[in-house]
Amino acid sequence: xxxxxxxxxxxxxxxxxxxxxxxxxxxxxxxxxxxxxxxxxxxxxxxxxxxxxxxxxxxxxxxxxxxxxxxxxxxxxxxxxxxxxxxxxxxxxxxxxxxxxxxxxxxxxxxxxxxxxxxxxxxxxxxxxxxxxxxxxxxxxxxxxxxxxxxxxxxxxxxxxxxxxxxxxxxxxxxxxxxxxxxxxxxxxxxxxxxxxxxxxxxxxxxxxxxxxxxxxxxxxxxxxxxxxxxxxxxxxxxxxxxxxxxxxxxxxxxxxxxxxxxxxxxxxxxxxxxxxxxxxxxxxxxxxxxxxxxxxxxxxxxxxxxxxxxxxxxxxxxxxxxxxxxxxxxxxxxxxxxxxxxxxxxxxxxx
Amino acid sequence: xxxxxxxxxxxxxxxxxxxxxxxxxxxxxxxxxxxxxxxxxxxxxxxxxxxxxxxxxxxxxxxxxxxxxxxxxxxxxxxxxxxxxxxxxxxxxxxxxxxxxxxxxxxxxxxxxxxxxxxxxxxxxxxxxxxxxxxxxxxxxxxxxxxxxxxxxxxxxxxxxxxxxxxxxxxxxxxxxxxxxxxxxxxxxxxxxxxxxxxxxxxxxxxxxxxxxxxxxxxxxxxxxxxxxxxxxxxxxxxxxxxxxxxxxxxxxxxxxxxxxxxxxxxxxxxxxxxxxxxxxxxxxxxxxxxxxxxxxxxxxxxxxxxxxxxxxxxxxxxxxxxxxxx
Numbered sequence: 009x010x011x012x013x014x015x016x017x018x019x020x021x022x023x024x025x026x027x028x029x030x031x032x033x034x035x036x037x038x039x040x041x042x043x044x045x046x047x048x049x050x051x052x053x054x055x056x057x058x059x060x061x062x063x064x065x066x067x068x069x070x071x072x073x074x075x076x077x078x079x080x081x082x083x084x085x086x087x088x089x090x091x092x093x094x095x096x097x098x099x100x101x102x103x104x105x106x107x108x109x110x111x112x113x114x115x116x117x118x119x120x121x122x123x124x125x126x127x128x129x130x131x132x133x134x135x136x137x138x139x140x141x142x143x144x145x146x147x148x149x150x151x152x153x154x155x156x157x158x159x160x161x162x163x164x165x166x167x168x169x170x171x172x173x174x175x176x177x178x179x180x181x182x183x184x185x186x187x188x189x190x191x192x193x194x195x196x197x198x199x200x201x202x203x204x205x206x207x208x209x210x211x212x213x214x215x216x217x218x219x220x221x222x223x224x225x226x227x228x229x230x231x232x233x234x235x236x237x238x239x240x241x242x243x244x245x246x247x248x249x250x251x252x253x254x255x256x257x258x259x260x261x262x263x264x265x266x267x268x269x270x271x272x273x274x275x276x277x278x279x280x281x282x283x284x285x286x287x288x289x290x291x292x293x294x295x296x297x298x299x300x301x302x303x304x305x306x307x308x309x310x311x312x313x314x315x316x317x318x319x320x321x322x323x324x325x326x327x328x329x330x331x332x333x334x335x336x337x338x339x340x341x342x343x344x345x346x347x348x349x350x351x352x353x354x355x356x357x358x359x360x
Numbered sequence: 361x362x363x364x365x366x367x368x369x370x371x372x373x374x375x376x377x378x379x380x381x382x383x384x385x386x387x388x389x390x391x392x393x394x395x396x397x398x399x400x401x402x403x404x405x406x407x408x409x410x411x412x413x414x415x416x417x418x419x420x421x422x423x424x425x426x427x428x429x430x431x432x433x434x435x436x437x438x439x440x441x442x443x444x445x446x447x448x449x450x451x452x453x454x455x456x457x458x459x460x461x462x463x464x465x466x467x468x469x470x471x472x473x474x475x476x477x478x479x480x481x482x483x484x485x486x487x488x489x490x491x492x493x494x495x496x497x498x499x500x501x502x503x504x505x506x507x508x509x510x511x512x513x514x515x516x517x518x519x520x521x522x523x524x525x526x527x528x529x530x531x532x533x534x535x536x537x538x539x540x541x542x543x544x545x546x547x548x549x550x551x552x553x554x555x556x557x558x559x560x561x562x563x564x565x566x567x568x569x570x571x572x573x574x575x576x577x578x579x580x581x582x583x584x585x586x587x588x589x590x591x592x593x594x595x596x597x598x599x600x601x602x603x604x605x606x607x608x609x610x611x612x613x614x615x616x617x618x619x620x621x622x623x624x625x626x627x628x629x630x631x632x633x634x635x636x637x638x639x640x641x642x643x644x645x646x647x648x649x650x651x652x653x654x655x656x657x658x659x660x661x662x663x664x665x666x667x668x669x670x671x672x673x674x675x676x677x678x679x680x681x682x683x684x685x686x687x
Contacts, residue, residue, distance in 0.1 A: 020669050045614075051671025093683040094614075110367045117683075119539050119613065222669050338375065338679035348614055348683065358673050 014221030023226045024055045030233050033059045035185060037321045039171065040192035041068035041349025042220055048358030050222040060229065063321040064351035066174050067192055069139045071319060071343040071350050072274040075100035075309070077136070077167045080302040082108045084134065090124035091136040092143075093117040094347045099340060101309055121150040121164075128154070128162035134296045137164040142194040144168050144285065145259035148266040151287070151294050165296040166286050167304070169272055171195050172203050173283035179211045184321045188232035189215035190225065193247045198263075200255025201245040214241030217251050266291055273304055275343060276316030313342035318351050325355040332356060369680030373575025373621075376680050378584075396434040396572075403504040405440040407431060410497040416463070418537045420530075420549030423496055424463035426623060428470035428478075429553045431500035433572040436555040437626065439510045439562060440502035445471065447498045448482040452491040463494070474553035476500070505562070512588045512629075514568035519631045519656040521593065524557060524641060525550065525649040527578060527625060528606040528617035535609065547605050552624035557646045561628065565637030569629040572622070576678070578653075579618040581627050582663045583677040592660035595675065598668045601649045618665075618675060619682050629656065 013019065038044055044064045047053060053062060066072055070092075078100030081089050089105065096105040096117060109115040114131075118124060124135040137147050147164060154162040171192060178184045191204055196217045207213050214235040218228035228246050235241055245251055263285070272284020287295045296302060313335065314328040325331050325344065335341040337353055344350035369376045381394060392398055397407035411427040421429075427447060435442040447467070451460065471478050529550040536543050554572065561567055571581045578600075582593050595618075602617050610617055624646060630637060634652060641647035663675040 015668055017669055049673065050667055050669055051673050054671060097680075097683065106367055106369070107365070110365045119541075123539075357676055360674075 011221070014219070014223040016223065019223055020226060023223070023230055027060065027226070027230060027233065028057050030057055030059050032236070033061075034187040034233070034236060035061050035063055036188045036190055036229060036232055037063050037065045037184075037186045038190040039065035039067040039175065040195065041071070041347065041351070042194065043067075043190055043192070043218070043225065044351050044354045045349055046220045046222070046225060048354040050225075051358070052222060052225055053359065055226075056229070060233070062190075063186070063324060064318065064354075065321055066178070066274065066277060066319040067140065067171065067195075068319075068344065068347050068349040068351070069143070069169065070094050070098055070347035071315060072169055072276065073098065073138050073167050073343070074273045074275045074304060074306065076273070076304045076307045077138075077165065078102070078105060079307065080300075080304070081105060081134070081136065081165065082113065084113075084300060086132065088114045088116060088127050088131050088133040089136065090116050090118045090121075090127055090133055092138065094349070095136060095138060097340070098343045098346045101307060121147045122153070125150060125154060125157070125159060125162060128159050132161045133163075135162070135164045137166045137168055140169055140171055140192075140195050141198040141263075144267070145198060145256075145262050148263045151266045151291055152262070154294055155291060160293065163294050163296040163299050164287075165302065166267070166284075167272075168267065168285040169274065170269070170283050170285065172199070172206065174274065174277070174280055175204070176206060176210070177277070177280045177283065178320055179207075179213070186213060186321060187236060188213060188241075190228045190232070191215045191217040191243070193217060193219045193224075193251065196245075196247065196251045196255065198256050198259045200253050201243050201251055202253045203255065204243045208241040208243060212241050214243065216244045217247050219247040219249070273306055274319075275308065276319045278306065311341050315342035315344040315352070318344050325352040328352070332360065372678075372681040374580055374678040374680055395438070397438045397440070397500075397502075399438065399504060403440075405435055405438050405502045405504055406499065407434040408497065408499040409434055410495060412492065412495050413534070414492055415537050416459070416493045418549055419533050419546045421551035421623070422463055422466050423494060424466035425470045426551055427496040427498045428467050428474065428476070429551050429623060430574070431498040432474045432476060432553040432555055433626070435500040435502035436553075436558045437510075437570045437572050438502070438504065439508035439558065439567075439570070440504045441559065442474065442476050442500050442502035442555050444501040445476050445478045445498050446480045447478055447496060448484075450484050450486060450491050450495040452493050453485055453488040455493055460494075470553065474555055508562060510567060510569050512569050512585050515585065515589050515591065515629050515656055516631065517591060517656050517658050519568055519629045520634050520652050521582070521595070521654045521656065522628045522630060522634065522638065522641075522650060522652050523573070523578065523601065524554070524626055524647045525624075526601045526603045526606065527573070527622060528602060528610065528620035530623040531620035532606045532609050535613070541609070543605055543609070547603075550622055550624035552646055554624060554626055554646060557641065557644050558626070560640060560644055561637065564640040565634060566631045567628055568631060571627050573625045573627050574623065575621050577617070577619040577621060578625075578627055579616070579663065579675045580677065582675065585629075586662055592657045593654055593663045594657055594660060594672075595654035595663065595665045597665050599651050599653045601651045615682055619678060
């Protein structure tokens with residue numbers, strides 16, 4: 009199908025009409041921040057019947073990065089900090105990287121981790137290693153390159169997160185009620201749709217890997233309702249134009265050549281076993297935590313911000329008492345309001 | 361002011377810039393207008409604009425050309441015909457004189473094209489590492505033709521909103537050059553003087569108000585206008601001209617062309633019949649892709665976009681530069 013057809017108003021109208029007849033109240037979680045944005049962007053919530061509600065999940069890499077990561081970066085001296093753009097306005101306990109930059113910290117926004125290697129030729133450089141399975145292979149490859157080129161000025165602060173263990177933890181904790189998952193498209197390109205088999209097998213909940221065009225998302229929702237009707241929860245792959253069952257083996261190989269699974273701290277969610285990646289021993293010289301003696305700990309201050317409950321899908325952003333009042337994109341109290349992928353930012357922008 | 365230091369966001373042209381102007385500058389200067397150019401006397405209009413761009417040479421232009429076209433455009437948006445420019449250079453120690461010559465020649469060429477004379481200037485040199493190579497400030501002087509009075513106060517429900525071509529070209533050219541994205545073909549900045557096009561438009565349509573869509577892009581201008589006139593605007597997504605390359609870069613980086621800077625694009629508000637105006641604009645080199653993108657309305661408050669699948673979503677005023685996203 010031509011890509012433009014994924015926005016075809018006729019096809020969209022047809023599927024919306026079918027969905028309009030859905031009677032049983034259900035809650036579907038879109039795990040990925042890009043889906044939250046796409047849903048807002050296209051006004052999809054308004055096309056659905058009241059019986060189908062969409063809640064956001066933990067899939068915003070910036071939002072789940074602990075304050076402790078940002079604070080440790082702000083404390084570094086005489087280094088260049090290279091980061092993806094949307095982290096620079098996220099407040100830690102010591103302010104944001106953008107504010108620290110205005111006070112003299114050398115913070116540079118980059119688009120590819122390989123740019124940080126170039127910077128490391130001139131000056132000690134720390135790359136902020138945030139992200140899910142989508143971005144991790146590129147960063148792992150950069151670490152391999154640094155090792156190959158013996159670039160001792162380069163290190164990565166690892167704060168990587170993995171999606172399937174987070175969903176496992178959310179459902180195991182039993183405080184999130186979900187009837188189905190709209191599963192991340194880009195993450196799944198790397199890990200494959202089979203990676204979510206634990207959802208139906210362990211929890212009896214189905215999921216559909218979907219793309220980001222409006223028709224992708226609506227078809228994903230339709231498939232979830234079909235599964236519920238048939239009482240057959242399973243993992244389906246709507247995004248088969250780029251996602252396979254096994255994923256990108258080469259990318260996975262690169263990840264696990266450099267990194268290994270470890271427990272990870274998620275902002276708003278706390279420590280989740282085996283939900284992150286740290287470097288393997290042979291790459292320890294490129295690990296900023298080792299180089300600068302950084303320890304990532306749970307230091308979140310109590311601000312009244314309920315990003316944690318938003319990330320767990322327990323509440324939608326307007327239910328947070330700070331939303332839209334003291335917390336807005338210009339003055340974000342919590343990370344979900346900062347990142348363009350954050351649920352609160354998406355609600356503020358599209359759904360008020 | 362909440363953050364007590366200047367951040368890059370204060371220079372974004374979006375909400376923080378506005379706040380800085382209102383709370384610091386205007387509070388002390390009591391400016392006659394917050395528009396880019398101001399009429400002083402005898403139909404004489406002046407404006408001033410500082411130009412900082414990295415890289416200094418980019419596909420489609422350089423800081424010299426930009427310093428001429430940017431100021432010519434600020435004068436032109438008032439409806440005035442720009443005549444004279446003054447230019448002040450801040451140059452970093454170690455800058456190559458050969459490069460300076462290139463930039464000055466480019467200014468000369470751009471001035472000739474726009475029909476303006478550069479009549480005076482100033483030069484300062486600062487220490488190595490201080491000015492990103494060079495900054496140029498230009499001041500422009502122009503004269504309003506009889507009967508021309510463009511102000512947002514003229515705008516009424518039903519007025520059409522037109523842009524003269526594809527949005528986001530300048531920003532994409534800069535991102536491509538700065539981040540070495542190596543797009544093929546290389547995207548070119550739209551950097552150009554719009555004074556000729558503006559005079560042609562004034563002759564062919566009932567123009568109410570004009571703005572050049574620089575920092576903050578079209579969406580920021582529309583938001584400023586709706587605040588001033590207390591009316592709503594609905595933009596039709598399908599009617600907004602955007603190049604495929606721009607769409608691709610924006611999709612990749614999570615940016616929105618409606619918020620991206622242009623250097624040769626204007627937004628015009630016009631009443632009455634527009635088919636002749638659009639036809640005339642399309643004959644002009646800088647108006648080939650002109651398109652009516654929306655309308656002023658009482659249906660909504662603020663600025664909304666009707667998406668190509670029929671949804672309506674707000675186009676909010678941003679507080680600062682949009683950030684590219686991680687994935």
